Amino acid sequence: MAIVVGHLSTVEGKEALAAALTEARQRDTDVVVVSSGGETPQESAALASHLADAGLEHRVVEGTGDLADDLVRAASESGAELIVIGLRRRSPVGKLILGSGAQRILLDAPCPVLAVKP
C-alpha cells in the first residue's frame, strides 16, 4: 500500500506533496513520488532531502512527461490506497472546467483520489 503523488514545483504541486506526506504519516504507509521530468538537479536533491527528513518510506518514479498517466500507472503498479493531486483555486471569473489531466486521474484512478488546493 502506498500514497502516490506527483512532484511539481507549482504551489498546487507543493500542496499536494505536503498533503501526501500528512496522509502517509496518518496511515503509516509509503509514499511513491512521480517525477514530472522537468526537475533541476537541485529540485530533485531538495525532494530527496525533504522525504528523508519526513522519515517516510518513499520511492521516486521517473515520469514519462504525461503526469496524469504516470500517476494512474504508479497507483496501479504499487497497489496504492490513495492518489493526491493539487487543484488550482478558481478565480472569481474562473471557468467551470477542471483540467483534463485532473479529470483523467479522477476517472481512471484505481483507488480514491484526494484533491487539495493551496
Next chain:
Amino acid sequence: MAIVVGHLSTVEGKEALAAALTEARQRDTDVVVVSSGGETPQESAALASHLADAGLEHRVVEGTGDLADDLVRAASESGAELIVIGLRRRSPVGKLILGSGAQRILLDAPCPVLAVKP
C-alpha cells in the same frame, strides 16, 4: 471540524458514505450528511440508524435539490476538513468528462475533496 458527504441511494453515494464514516473514525471528527431530498422515510430512517450504529457524532442537513451547491455550502458553514464524493467508474468506451456536479464540488470546495469509486 467535520466530514461532509451527501446521502444518495446510488452505489456511488453508498460508497461515498462508507468512505466518509471511515475517514470520520480515523480523524475522530463529526459527520455532516446532506440529504439529497429524494429520500423515502424508510431511507431516512435507515440512514439515521446507520449513523447511530457507527457511533459517530453526526448531523443531517436538508438539501435544496442541488447537491453540489449544498455540499460546498455545508462544508463552508461547518468549517469542514473534508468533502467525500462518489464518482462513477468509467466504462471501457466511457467519455472523458466528469459530471458537472463533481467538477463544481472539486473547484468550489473550501477544503480537500476525497473522490471514491464503487
